Amino acid sequence: xxxxxxxxxxxxxxxMLIVLVGIIxxxxxxxxxxxxxxxxISNLIFQNAYVVILAVGMLLCIxxxxxxxxxxxxxxxxxxxxxxxxxxxxxxxxxxxxxLCLLIGIAIGVWQGFWIAYVKxxxxxxxxxxxxxxxxxxxIILRGLTLAPFPQEYLAYSTGFIPDLFKGINLFGVRxxxxxxxxxxxxxxxxxxxxxxxxxxxxxxxxVESPYILGFKLVIIxxxxxxxxxxxxxxRGVPMVFITLGIILIVYSYLTxxxxxxxxxxxxxxxxxxxxxxxxxxxxxxxxVYVNMAFLASVAGIVFSARLNSASPQAGQSxxxxxxxxxxxxxxxxxxxxxxxxxxxxxxxxxGILNNGMSIMGISSNxxxxxxxxxxxxxxxxxxxxxxxxKFTFISKLRRKRREEVDLVA
Amino acid sequence: MKKTLLEMRNITKEFPGVKALDNVNxxxxxxxxxxxxxxxxxxxxxxxxxxxxxHPYGSYTGDIYFEGQECRHLNIKDSERLGIxxxxxxxxxxxYLSIGENMFLGNEQHRYGVIDWxxxxxxxxxxxxxxxLEEDPRTLIKDISIAKQQLVEIAKALAKNVRLLILDEPxxxxxxxxxxxxxxxxxxxxxxxxxxxxxxxxxxxxxxYCADRITIIRDGCTVETLDKKLDNxxxxxxxxxxxxxxxxxxxxxxxxxxxxxxxxxxKNWTVYHELYxxxxxxDNVSLNVKKGEVVGIYGLMGSGRTELAMxxxxxxxxxxxxxxIVKNGEVLELxxxxxxxxxGISYVTEDRKENGLLLGSSIMHNITLPRMDFxxxxxxxxxxxxxxxxxxxxxxxxxxxxxxxxxxxxxxxxNQQKVLLAKWIYSMPDILILDEPxRGVxxxxxxxxxxxxxxxxxxxxxxxxxxxxxxxxLGMCDRIYVMNEGKIIDEVLPSETTQESIMNAIIQASKGGx
Numbered sequence: 001x002x003x004x005x006x007x008x009x010x011x012x013x014x015x016m017l018i019v020l021v022g023i024i025x026x027x028x029x030x031x032x033x034x035x036x037x038x039x040x041i042s043n044l045i046f047q048n049a050y051v052v053i054l055a056v057g058m059l060l061c062i063x064x065x066x067x068x069x070x071x072x073x074x075x076x077x078x079x080x081x082x083x084x085x086x087x088x089x090x091x092x093x094x095x096x097x098x099x100l101c102l103l104i105g106i107a108i109g110v111w112q113g114f115w116i117a118y119v120k121x122x123x124x125x126x127x128x129x130x131x132x133x134x135x136x137x138x139x140i141i142l143r144g145l146t147l148a149p150f151p152q153e154y155l156a157y158s159t160g161f162i163p164d165l166f167k168g169i170n171l172f173g174v175r176x177x178x179x180x181x182x183x184x185x186x187x188x189x190x191x192x193x194x195x196x197x198x199x200x201x202x203x204x205x206x207x208v209e210s211p212y213i214l215g216f217k218l219v220i221i222x223x224x225x226x227x228x229x230x231x232x233x234x235x236r237g238v239p240m241v242f243i244t245l246g247i248i249l250i251v252y253s254y255l256t257x258x259x260x261x262x263x264x265x266x267x268x269x270x271x272x273x274x275x276x277x278x279x280x281x282x283x284x285x286x287x288x289v290y291v292n293m294a295f296l297a298s299v300a301g302i303v304f305s306a307r308l309n310s311a312s313p314q315a316g317q318s319x320x321x322x323x324x325x326x327x328x329x330x331x332x333x334x335x336x337x338x339x340x341x342x343x344x345x346x347x348x349x350x351x352g353i354l355n356n357g358m359s360i361m362g363i364s365s366n367x368x369x370x371x372x373x374x375x376x377x378x379x380x381x382x383x384x385x386x387x388x389x390x391k392f393t394f395i396s397k398l399r400r401k402r403r404e405e406v407d408l409v410a
Numbered sequence: 411m412k413k414t415l416l417e418m419r420n421i422t423k424e425f426p427g428v429k430a431l432d433n434v435n436x437x438x439x440x441x442x443x444x445x446x447x448x449x450x451x452x453x454x455x456x457x458x459x460x461x462x463x464x465h466p467y468g469s470y471t472g473d474i475y476f477e478g479q480e481c482r483h484l485n486i487k488d489s490e491r492l493g494i495x496x497x498x499x500x501x502x503x504x505x506y507l508s509i510g511e512n513m514f515l516g517n518e519q520h521r522y523g524v525i526d527w528x529x530x531x532x533x534x535x536x537x538x539x540x541x542x543l544e545e546d547p548r549t550l551i552k553d554i555s556i557a558k559q560q561l562v563e564i565a566k567a568l569a570k571n572v573r574l575l576i577l578d579e580p581x582x583x584x585x586x587x588x589x590x591x592x593x594x595x596x597x598x599x600x601x602x603x604x605x606x607x608x609x610x611x612x613x614x615x616x617x618x619y620c621a622d623r624i625t626i627i628r629d630g631c632t633v634e635t636l637d638k639k640l641d642n643x644x645x646x647x648x649x650x651x652x653x654x655x656x657x658x659x660x661x662x663x664x665x666x667x668x669x670x671x672x673x674x675x676x677k678n679w680t681v682y683h684e685l686y687x688x689x690x691x692x693d694n695v696s697l698n699v700k701k702g703e704v705v706g707i708y709g710l711m712g713s714g715r716t717e718l719a720m721x722x723x724x725x726x727x728x729x730x731x732x733x734x735i736v737k738n739g740e741v742l743e744l745x746x747x748x749x750x751x752x753x754g755i756s757y758v759t760e761d762r763k764e765n766g767l768l769l770g771s772s773i774m775h776n777i778t779l780p781r782m783d784f785x786x787x788x789x790x791x792x793x794x795x796x797x798x799x800x801x802x803x804x805x806x807x808x809x810x811x812x813x814x815x816x817x818x819x820x821x822x823x824x825n826q827q828k829v830l831l832a833k834w835i836y837s838m839p840d841i842l843i844l845d846e847p848x849r850g851v852x853x854x855x856x857x858x859x860x861x862x863x864x865x866x867x868x869x870x871x872x873x874x875x876x877x878x879x880x881x882x883x884l885g886m887c888d889r890i891y892v893m894n895e896g897k898i899i900d901e902v903l904p905s906e907t908t909q910e911s912i913m914n915a916i917i918q919a920s921k922g923g924x
Contacts, residue, residue: 204794259789260782267779270768277726277757277765278780278833279748337770 016330016346016379023350027357034360035353038235041228046159046307048352049241050076050300052345054323055330056252057296059344060289062327063256063265065272065336067116067123069290071130072297072323075108076316077138079301084147084311087154094154098302105298108134109291117287131320139313148310158244158306161237174230176237183229183238187222194218241303248296253341265289269336325372326351329379350375414478415440415606416461416494416574421472423456423465430456431470432630438574441600443607445621447614449652449880453630454610458576462496463489476574493573497563499582503551510534510547513566537565540603541595557588564595568603575599575607581616582712589613593620612710614645614917626651645917646910653880653909661885662861665868667702668888671738673872674699674841679733681714681721687729691717693896695733699841699872704863706887707876708912714896715876716760719843723757724750737841751780756839758830760846760876766830769819773811774800776818776829780837803832807862824855831862842866843874848882860886880909894919 027035034040054072061067079101086097108130115126166177174180194214202208232238256262267275268282276282300319305311330347332339351372358368416438423431431453438444448454459465461474463483474481476492483489486496503512510531519529534547543561551559560580567575577596581589597620599605611617617624624643626633633651636643681692691714699705709715720727722735724747735742737753744750750757759765768776777800778785785796800814807828811821818829827847834842844863848856863886867873877883883890884904892900892915899919902912 201794206794206797258791258793260786260791261789263775263779263782263791266771267768267775270770271764273765274759274767275779277723277747277759279724279746279751280779281746281748337768 015382016343016350019379020346020350020353023353023357027353027360031357031360035357036231038231040356040360041231042235042239044352044356045239045242045245047356048348049158049245050304050307051319051322051326051352052245052348053248053296053300053303054319055326055344055348056248056341057293058320058323059327059330059332059339059341060252060256060265061123061293062324062332062334063269063336063339064286064289065269066334067286067289067336068127068320068324069112069123069130069293069297070127070320071112071134072293072300073316073319074131074134074138075105075294075297076301076304076319077313078108078134078141079105079298080305080308080311080315081138081141081147081313083154083302083305084150085141087150088147088311094151098154098157101302102295102298105295105301106291108298109294112294113287113290116290117283123290138315142311142313144313146310146312148308150306150309155306155309156240158239158241158303159309160240162240162243164237172230174233175235176233179229179233179237180226183226183233186229187225190225191218191222244299244303248299249341249345256341261285261288266337269333269338271337322348322351325376329376331383347379350379412439412441414438415476417475418457418461419473419475421457421460421470421474423453423460423470430630431460434472434627434630434632436625436632436635438606438608439623441604441606442622443596443600443609443620445609445611445617445624446627447610447612447617447624447648447652448627449612449878452627452652454627455578456630457627458496458578458608458610461489462486462494462576464496490570493571494576495567495570495572495574496576497560497567497578497580499579501556501559501563503559503562505552506550508548508550509538509545509554509562512551512562513537513547513569515566517570533569534565537568538562540568540599541565542591555588557584557591560584560588560592561595564592564599568599568605572605575605576610577607578610579612580609581611581613589616590619596620613920614648617648618643618645624648628652645914649910649913653913660857660881662857662864664704664864664886664888666888667864667868667870669701669703669870671701672698673701673703673738674874675736676722677734677736679718679721679735680731681717681728682730684727684729691728691896692721695893695896695898697874697891697898699874701870701872702867703888704867704873704875704886706883706890707874707893708878708880708883708890709876709893710878710916712895713893715893716845717896718893719757719845719874719876722750723747723755723843726750726757751837751839754838754840755843756780756834756837756841757843758834758845758847760849762826762830767818767826767833770817772815773804773809773818773821773829774814777803777814777833777836780833784836784838799836803836807832807835808858822855824851824858827851827855827859828862831859835862835866839871841872841874843876845876846878847875848877848879856882880912884909892916 024035058069058072061069082104083097083101086092086100087094112126112130115121116123161176162178162182164176164178166181169177171177171180198208198214229238256265264275264280264285267278267280268285272282301316304315308315326348327339327344328334328347329350330339330343330345332344354372354375355368358371414437418434418436421431421434422429434453434457436457446454446457456465460470463485466484467482476494481489481492504515507515513534514530519526519533531547538545538547541561541564543558543565545554545558551562564575580592584592593616596607596609600607609617609621621638623635623637625635626648628651636647675698677696679692679695680690683689683691695718697705707715707718717727721731724744725731726747735744742753744753763769774796778796782791785792785799797814804811804814809825809828809832811825818826821829831847847863848859851859863873863875875883875887887904890902890904891898892902892912894916900915
């Protein structure tokens with residue numbers, strides 16, 4: 001593969017990443033460098049963590065065949081309300097309450113998954129009903145009131161920062177040395193992991209890229225990781241939610257790209273009938289995807305209620321739309337079978353940075369909505385148009401062939 | 411002297427890899443009923459699609475003259491303007507619209523875009539009377555029987571001022587009584603309205619009943635046109651025309667690989683329709699396959715062969731399934747497709763695009779999908795092993811593609827079919843059910859697929875070979891079950907039978923069965 005085709009092939013894949021970098025540079029300039037200040041990066045993470053968590057779950061739903069979950073915003077609110085009631089009203093142990101909240105999330109997922117996968121109610125309808133039901137339950141539980149504040153132990157899981165083990169030692173003048181050390185460690189582990197897999201692939205006779213490209217890639221990624229942690233270390237350190245988020249991203253990336261379940265998800269979205277006739281248990285898979293979605297929604301519920309430091313009946317409104325938008329901006333296909341966790345992260349970041357950048361510039365939230373809507377439209381339009389030639393010939397060819405086959409048979 | 415209404419000259423239509431029509435000539439005279447007969451895949455429907463503009467001018471070669479005028483239809487509208495109306499085998503009525511609305515669909519009775527309901531239903535009533543259907547035109551299509559729907563289709567054609575009515579298998583889903591009614595109607599319309607008809611059918615008794623002339627098509631060529639008045643037209647005569655061809659070098663040499671051991675047995679297998687659960691689609695079928703044996707199941711479309719195969723394959727089709735499956739002497743309870751696969755049964759679907767392949771995925775991902783456990787450990791895919799395995803199968807079946815990363819949607823029909831076979835051979839079956847494994851595949855790829863089948867048999871696999879091509883069944887199988895209307899009506903050895911006698915058996919059974 002020469003350079004040109006490599007670039008062309010990857011251009012579309014990385015287009016949104018390029019757009020993201022462009023947006024970052026754009027706002028960095030317009031806000032006179034406020035965007036990438038340590039405090040603002042910390043803010044960005046807090047502001048977007050729950051959207052990313054929801055979007056990852058939503059991606060799996062979309063992969064199975066363009067199914068979406070409209071109820072996640074309400075689930076976020078309901079889980080927050082449960083946490084508030086357990087901890088604030090009844091004074092239960094925060095740690096056990098969190099565990100219980102996650103179990104409630106799973107139970108909600110079982111409910112939704114049952115209707116969608118086994119009774120075969122269209123996901124759109126079942127989750128629209130869920131959206132109303134769970135919002136209503138939230139209002140009932142909270143009696144329309146907001147519960148606040150949460151104890152410190154509850155907040156520590158998401159709005160807290162990792163503790164500084166090297167208090168007093170300010171390496172390179174950063175405020176939180178542990179964060180910097182952690183960043184360097186992660187960069188190192190990542191590089192070693194990549195080099196190791198490169199070696200084993202080469203040994204097994206795979207075609208591998210030249211070691212220079214690998215080195216270049218590793219240096220860039222490692223530098224980015226260390227820079228991010230260095231910046232965070234200059235504020236209050238690494239937020240706890242960043243760790244949660246990192247784990248979720250790694251786990252689901254791995255799940256979708258390297259496991260049998262992941263492959264079955266893509267197969268189901270690609271051609272459900274063929275997947276079923278190949279022994280993929282499509283119903284069971286659809287069920288699990290919705291259980292998982294509600295589970296992640298409950299994680300997001302805990303993260304979000306901690307960020308608000310209250311259980312509010314209005315929490316999570318229209319979160320489902322942000323999550324869905326992130327998936328589609330990130331390149332997921334509306335008919336399923338296409339999309340990655342990485343792409344979804346990029347999609348969520350584009351939305352998040354637009355929000356944040358415009359807020360810093362003092363643009364009103366009304367205008368922000370318009371911009372976000374247009375960005376979603378532009379991203380998907382770009383995708384459709386850039387695929388147009390390829391896609392149109394492909395689909396029309398397909399149609400023609402199918403018709404021909406019908407002819408041949410009849 | 412009769413006037414020529416339609417003449418199609420030297421029509422040739424090619425699809426990628428397949429020549430569907432090869433210099434077909436057909437002449438239809440004004441006021442006659444002209445039948446077109448031929449085996450499945452002979453090119454009958456393609457010819458009619460050329461005539462009605464579904465395959466537009468330019469996508470075929472040859473000339474069409476209608477009333478002496480050359481036609482260059484670009485779409486169905488063009489042909490309908492001349493009064494050429496085609497009624498497809500699958501009726502094209504909208505179930506939740508009324509009879510009247512359906513009749514004037516695309517041809518609405520309106521004034522400035524506002525529909526004139528009085529006129530719609532008044533006219534609809536008139537046309538319904540013409541076809542002898544006493545039904546309120548406000549009735550929804552879903553509420554009337556298929557036989558009546560067929561009549562509505564004909565009335566709809568009349569509403570379009572039809573001159574030449576083309577009926578593609580008009581009676582395939584009707585019982586004998588209703589079928590006779592439709593045929594009588596066509597005769598009546600000719601008499602009273604002077605409407606010329608072309609009928610495509612493989613029910614030869616019906617053709618004998620109503621057709622004036624019969625054109626036989628075989629492998630995309632016109633064989634002959636018989637005139638009822640001049641020739642002595644009998645069913646035997648037509649069958650000979652339909653199937654008569656040499657089959658010397660079209661099949662690879664079959665060695666006798668049959669072992670004594672019975673590998674697979676199905677006993678008293680009965681399946682009901684998936685949606686219409688009172689309808690029996692497979693009726694008390696019993697069959698067996700020995701190791702290394704290729705057993706054919708021949709039947710026309712709708713004979714229940716696919717339903718039989720899919721219901722065996724972990725109940726992938728059907729409801730209320732009863733009967734037993736015995737593999738190597740052991741009774742199997744297969745409640746899911748995954749169980750069937752792990753028990754060593756593979757089903758290669760007849761419809762590779764709809765049911766068989768992930769067109770937007772790579773060859774590799776398609777091949778390994780049925781048995782991910784072969785290339786994974788603890789749920790984690792060993793990508794190196796997967797790649798190596800896929801490479802191996804791609805080479806084994808000589809799939810022509812740059813590498814296994816290629817999207818299946820970009821491959822030719824023959825290569826797609828080989829990917830489908832690779833996928834199911836990879837899943838290590840003992841019993842392989844092949845449903846129309848050579849459909850939509852060119853002659854060269856067909857031969858390769860036959861060779862693969864022989865190779866599998868010589869490895870001791872038991873093979874059930876479903877096909878609607880008689881030559882293929884006779885050329886490839888050690889033993890043949892003939893299926894009709896859900897039942898196995900005959901079991902024959904290819905050495906002791908002919909295509910004519912198999913066709914005859916089916917036609918006799920259809921007569922009695924209705």
